[in-house]
Amino acid sequence: DAGVTQSPTHLIKTRGQQVTLRCSPKSGHDTVSWYQQALGQGPQFIFQYYEEEERQRGNFPDRFSGHQFPNYSSELNVNALLLGDSALYLCASSFISVIDTQYFGPGTRLTVL
Amino acid sequence: DAKTTQPNSMESNEEEPVHLPCNHSTISGTDYIHWYRQLPSQGPEYVIHGLTSNVNNRMASLAIAEDRKSSTLILHRATLRDAAVYYCILRDDFGNEKLTFGTGTRLTIIP
Numbered sequence: 001d002a003g004v005t006q007s008p009t010h011l012i013k014t015r016g017q018q019v020t021l022r023c024s025p026k027s028g029h030d031t032v033s034w035y036q037q038a039l040g041q042g043p044q045f046i047f048q049y050y051e052e053e054e055r056q057r058g059n060f061p062d063r064f065s066g067h068q069f070p071n072y073s074s075e076l077n078v079n080a081l082l083l084g085d086s087a088l089y090l091c092a093s094s095f096i097s098v099i100d101t102q103y104f105g106p107g108t109r110l111t112v113l
Numbered sequence: 114d115a116k117t118t119q120p121n122s123m124e125s126n127e128e129e130p131v132h133l134p135c136n137h138s139t140i141s142g143t144d145y146i147h148w149y150r151q152l153p154s155q156g157p158e159y160v161i162h163g164l165t166s167n168v169n170n171r172m173a174s175l176a177i178a179e180d181r182k183s184s185t186l187i188l189h190r191a192t193l194r195d196a197a198v199y200y201c202i203l204r205d206d207f208g209n210e211k212l213t214f215g216t217g218t219r220l221t222i223i224p
Contacts, residue, residue: 004156033211042200042214043157056211090156094210101147102212104156 002027004105006091012111013081021076021108025093031055032074033102034066035090043090049074050096078110086112117201122219125191133186133218135201140181143205147212148175148186150197157200157214160186196222 005024013019025032031050035043045058049068063079072093078085088109092102118136125131137146147162161168161175163184168175174187188195200217204210 031210035212035214040216042198042216043212045211045213048210058211092156092212096210101159101162102210104158106154107156 004091004093004103006089006105006108008108009106010109010111012113014113015081015083017081017112018077018079019081019110021078021089021091021110023074023076023091023093023105025072025074025091026103029093029095029103030072031094031096032068032072033092033094034074034076035092035104036060037088037090037107039087046076081112083112086110117203117215119199119201119215119218121216122221124221124223125188126223127193128190131188131191131195131220133188133199133201133220134183135185136183137201137203138182140203141205144203145205146175146177146181146184147202147204148173149200149202149212149214150195151200151217152194152197160199162204191220191222193222193224196220 007022033048034046037043046060047057048055052068065077068074088107090107092104094102145162148160149157151157161173163175176185198217198219200214
C-alpha cells in the first residue's frame with residue numbers, strides 16, 4: 001500500500017518565479033492538507049482540500065493556492081516567490097469522515113534564490 | 114487554537130524508558146491530545162492520541178493527567194531509531210482536521 005507521495009523531492013527557484021508542487025494521497029484517502037516547515041520550526045498549516053474545494057485555510061497570503069483533482073491528488077501553487085518561501089512543503093492525507101490521523105509525505109524542499 | 118508547552122530538548126540512554134512531558138493548561142473539553150514525531154529528513158508520523166484515558170499502542174504509551182492539563186508520552190525502551198522531534202498537538206477532532214504544531218522536543222538517544 002503506497003503511502004503519501006510528493007514530487008519533486010527538491011526544487012530551486014529564483015525570486016518572482018512561480019512553483020507547483022504535487023501530492024498523491026494514501027490509497028483511499030479523500031482529504032489533502034498542505035504544511036510549510038521552515039528550518040528549525042514545526043510545520044505550519046497552509047490549507048486543506050476536500051471534494052476539490054478548499055475547506056480550511058491557515059494564515060498564508062493569496063500567493064499560495066491549491067487544487068484537488070477528482071482522483072484526490074493535489075497541487076500547491078506559489079506565485080511571486082520570496083526568499084522567505086524557502087522551506088520544506090509537506091502534504092498530508094486523511095479521511096474526512098473519520099476521526100483519524102494524518103499521514104504525511106516526505107516533503108518537497110523548495111529553495112528560493 | 115489551544116497551546117502546548119514542551120521542553121526544547123531531552124536526552125536518554127538507549128534501551129531505557131523515556132518520558133516526554135507536555136503542558137496544555139488551556140485544553141478544551143473536545144480537544145484530543147495527539148503526538149507526532151519527525152525523524153530526520155522525513156515528514157511527521159503519527160505516534161498516539163487520546164482524550165481522557167491512558168492509551169497504549171505498539172509504539173508508545175500516553176499518560177493523561179486527571180485534569181487533562183498535562184500529558185506524558187512514554188517510550189518504554191528507547192532505541193537509536195527513536196531519535197526525532199516529538200510534537201504534542203491538541204486537536205478538536207470533531208470537524209477540525211488541521212494540526213497546529215509547536216517547536217516540539219528534540220529527543221537525542223545516547224548509545
